[in-house]
Amino acid sequence: MSRFGPDPQAFFEAVYRKPAPWDIGGPQPAMVKLLVEHPPEAPVLDVGCGTGDLAIHIAESGVKALGVDFVQEAIDKARAKARLLPPEIANLVDFRVTDVFDAESLNQSFGGIIDSGLLHLLDPDQSDAFIERLASLLRPGGRLYLHEFAVTFPIPNVPRAVVEEEIIERFASACGWRILTLRTEQFLSRFAPVAATVACVERV
Ligand SMILES: C[S@@+](CC[C@H](N)C(=O)[O-])C[C@H]1O[C@@H](n2cnc3c(N)ncnc32)[C@H](O)[C@@H]1O
Numbered sequence: 564m565s566r567f568g569p570d571p572q573a574f575f576e577a578v579y580r581k582p583a584p585w586d587i588g589g590p591q592p593a594m595v596k597l598l599v600e601h602p603p604e605a606p607v608l609d610v611g612c613g614t615g616d617l618a619i620h621i622a623e624s625g626v627k628a629l630g631v632d633f634v635q636e637a638i639d640k641a642r643a644k645a646r647l648l649p650p651e652i653a654n655l656v657d658f659r660v661t662d663v664f665d666a667e668s669l670n671q672s673f674g675g676i677i678d679s680g681l682l683h684l685l686d687p688d689q690s691d692a693f694i695e696r697l698a699s700l701l702r703p704g705g706r707l708y709l710h711e712f713a714v715t716f717p718i719p720n721v722p723r724a725v726v727e728e729e730i731i732e733r734f735a736s737a738c739g740w741r742i743l744t745l746r747t748e749q750f751l752s753r754f755a756p757v758a759a760t761v762a763c764v765e766r767v
Pocket residue numbers: 571575585586587591610611612613614631632633634637661662663664678679680681684
């Protein structure tokens with residue numbers, strides 16, 4: 564069973580019936596900063612894009628972006644935001660209801676993949692499969708941008724900690740990766756900021 568019960572999709576669908584805790588009305592500042600430091604190559608995939616602010620931010624920088632999330636309500640909200648954009652930016656961003664684990668769903672490769680808060684939802688065995696999946700979607704030289712809680716709270720249905728040691732182990736050169744940036748920042752929420760591990764890693 565996942566950290567979020569037998570049906571994680573149903574869990575997140577229920578969360579989106581109210582404003583989600585992570586829906587801060589704009590992209591996470593730690594990710595914005597990381598993307599300035601390591602500009603992504605198009606196209607960019609935003610996995611677990613929520614209501615789309617980060618994918619829209621990428622499109623506003625002139626880079627084509629696809630946001631995917633397995634919750635219809637989140638994608639509906641993302642599409643509503645995209646409809647308000649000037650056409651030249653709206654043309655650069657697309658949103659799809661997709662489970663990132665569905666191998667049939669994404670059949671293109673990406674220059675960059677953004678994950679703000681999905682890896683930390685997964686237990687270690689699911690995390691192995693998730694990173695393999697992302698590696699298969701990245702072009703050689705493509706970059707993966709991560710932003711995950713760095714602390715674990717002793718309550719049910721919250722993310723786990725993804726600490727810097729885990730990033731160093733998962734993205735070792737022997738596994739075909741190069742770590743470009745790794746540091747601690749914050750994951751903002753509607754309640755309080757949480758210490759977060761931020762990383763940019765390159766597929767060699
Ligand atoms: C913590 S939220 C972060 C949302 C967004 N990235 C942000 O920073 O505001 C994690 C998101 O991942 C989505 N998600 C979780 N598992 C997923 C999966 N297997 N496939 C697609 N989306 C998933 C959830 O629905 C949720 O929107």
